[in-house]
Each structure stands twice: as C-alpha cells, then as structure tokens.
Amino acid sequence: MKIALPTRENYIDGHFGHCEYYTVFTIDDSSKEILSQEIIASPQGCGCKSNIATTLAEMGVSLLLAGNMGEGAVNVLSRSGIEVVRGCSGDVKEVALSWLAGSVMDSGEMCHAHEAGHECQH
Incomplete structure (x- = not known):
C-alpha cells in the first residue's frame, strides 16, 4: 500500500493545493x-486542477x-481511487505512523474559510 501526504518542510501542509511536495x-x-x-514534486497550480491525482494513482497511492x-480536490482524488483523510497535522512520518496505529480519523471538514492572505482554489 502507498500513502501520500502533502508536505512543506517535512510537515503536513495545511493546504493541499499549495504544498511544496508530496511525501x-x-x-x-x-x-x-x-x-x-519518496518525494514527489508538487505540480504548478491548484492541486485539484493539476495532474497530481493521476500521478499519485499511477504510482499506486490509495490514501492521502x-x-x-x-x-473539488477531494472529488478529483476520489475519482482517481484515492481515499482522503483530512484534519491531519504535524511531522509527516509521525502522522503516517499514527494512521497505521489507527489513531487518525477524517475531520470531514472542507476548506471554506478565507483568511487574510489565504486563497483556496476550489
């Protein structure tokens, strides 16, 4: 099984579409x-409109x-056969290990809020 985590400086990036890379x-x-x-470069542009879902699916990723x-991003990933668990934060390896231990659940929250300087691209 392969799992992917949107990453910035080895931590879960709070916004999928703007991450530095995927672990x-x-x-x-x-x-x-x-x-x-392994590290996968983040494509330019919005995560849901990029080819990242296809790229990850072709690599065998089944969970993000x-x-x-x-x-929009959740739907694109789901159509590519990738399950999404939102609400994660912290060091990517620790998050992955926590998920493997069964202690990570999907928050069910979608990105709707627009903070100053933060633009969600749906």
Missing part, C-alpha cells in the same frame, strides 16, 4: 510498517493524509 510512504500491508519513502482541502 509517499510504501507500507507493508501485513506488518503495517513503513518500507520506503491531508491537512485541509476543498471539495
């Missing part, structure tokens, strides 16, 4: 341990652990 962990399904880690994202 992809390959997980051993039986032992629930991380086997390897994210901070927050708009409904």
